[in-house]
Amino acid sequence: MTFEDFNFNEHLAEGLNSMGYTTPTPIQAMAIPVVMQGKDLIACAQTGTGKTASYLLPVLNKIGEGDKRHINTLILAPTRELAQQIDQQVEGLAYFTGISSVAVFGGGDGIVYEQQRRAIQNNVDIVIATPGRLIAHLTSGVLKFDNLQHLVLDEADRMLDMGFMDDIIRIIRYLPAERQTLLFSATMPPRIRQLANSILRNPESINIAISQPAAGISQQMYRVHDHQKIPLIKHLLKEGNYLSTIIFSSTKEKVKDVYKELKSAHLKVKAFSSDFKQTEREEILLEFKNKKLPIIIGTDALSRGIDVEGIDLVINYDAPPDPEDYIHRIGRTARAATTGTAITLINHRDEQKLKRIEQMIGKPVPQMELPAEIGESPAPAPERTHSHNRPHGDGKSRSGANNNRNKKKKWPRKKPSGDKKPNGAGDNSSTPPVVE
Template identity: 35%
Template structure:
């Protein structure tokens, strides 16, 4: 399919201006295939993975429907996790920057509900949230969805994996039958088909494969006994020294055990699985994304929605049972023209899964002999950045430029010493080069931001 420009669509001039200012040149496949139907008001069932451009697609569609002078909630986006809801909100805000008076509110757990109730009294045009907190507000009668024009279910398969099906249907019942519904899912299990039949009306079905070219992924398989796998992971990390690596395990127990083994060897490593509290999960994802930790050990469900633009390597500690999940795992590396590494550790009992992957990808896999790797160093991988947490955020009108200003200038740091800044409703996280972390922390604790003093601490 030849790519098309956004200007070929019937978008508002303000949205075209936003698209241009964000540097979006041509539409991605999911945008090109879904936007005409969404802008025409049709229901859409779309199969698209993280990194495909799906968020910008439905964001443009819902912003096209908003009437700024009608002070009701007109669009609802449901997401499986808080961090995904924050990502979606950030992208919608960026695309709405040239539209006057558009109000957006993010409703997630982990944020005081009183603040949200006060904000809901202002009747936001767009609500982005997790099912639990949205349902909580509906039960308190603090949120009204009777004027919703467009409903988006993002990463619907993951919401089903997490057991949110009934919550979703309770929320949907509070919206008008005349609404437009958009359902996005990375996979099409039977449960998604059943959900689409209950929620969507004669949807346009769109299926888009991953946006990157597998030619950019150096995929290799390693045959070894199960008990040899931890040593193999250490050898691969020490030899290739990737800047950022996700290691996939099939169980929480394997995640915890491998994480402990890597820490014993001196690696900076974090783990991500379903038992983490929301704030712990938020901090793990932030620290990995902002280079405060080079290695993340995760289960598939916990890692869904993880959107790291330049992931250097993926290691499959154990092969996925489903070859489609395997493709989804390794597709997180080798993006945007970068070369990525994907290693799969296979014990003899996993041989049938290798065959399934070969059949699915229509390839013969390449096998790597670990004994041929020349280990020039055994030094463990260490983080280059440290994350600081400031107890203030969007509710306090903080912006990235405020944080940068507090740390540079009188703060004594150069702009290059400050990394990614993530601002949430009541917290802000900033990555600082390790050698300047203590200096930055003292500056934040002793100084002021926008004339106010905020508590600050290291995230460990």
């Protein structure tokens, strides 16, 4: 299948061709026909699979077929970073169509609010918004959705995790009852099903590989004592041939600590925090996206708020409390059919978290051997060994499981400089671009 099979209008097709996109991803191939038929949709797909274009392309095609211009589509997103990324994708895909959009989010000064207000009054076609700031425009009376045809909830699970359920319901009260509603989520907990049942009408359902990392990710794990974490990270960054790295930690305090340690080691690194001003965060992300900043450190908020191709290493300073967050963290690498490495550091306190991660992905994360200068790894906790060596019920060992599990892989040697190529570089056998 190619994008030509969807028979998009000529201006939208021209935009796709100019960007070099030819083949849809699985979520795009399944979702686009449903959206073009005007049906409500609930779709579950992990990050990096192209879900944004799976709703943008058919919506842009529908808008392009109309004569009158008004606010046609509302897209709700959990963070300002995601809202801006969607806005940028609309700009690229709709370049030849004349379709306009505006990203509406909080955190800026009065000038930003006024710019958003003017764009809304000029009848843009698509509004991409975070719930809080959108409500501010709605209550001011500036924003009207009388002619709205499409409502999209992107990363709905994240919005609910951030406490936006009441805001979403409040926003929907301002919308026409006759509309097409599309809900996209990386996970499908009961709360999402409940929300879908309350706002969608006879929706089609698409489920693409829930809670499974991309095949191109090399998952690795090191067992460490706490005092070994920073020396190991320094070693990995200095000895490995990595061009673009994200380090995740579960708390802002640890983010600051890791940043100070790596900065003192003369590594080019910056911390990313919600405590920073919006302009600071945008500047850091732009540097990272343009490959001027090789290392960035942040919390799980960054795992949902960054859409950058070419990230070849993700390091989990600590295991996330929710295994779903592990999927989102490591999903920052190996995007768009590329490859990457994800390394998780496990101490005794994180053993149970690792066990839940392995249960979710359906296989053990390979343990690597610490470099000699870092020291010896701590022994695995007894509960972890038992859980992998014995099945439920009879207490007998699985044949060969113990031997295979305890064999450690050697720490990889430094890769030759020719192994890594900037995103998009390569020979004629390289994978064709994927529209996200």
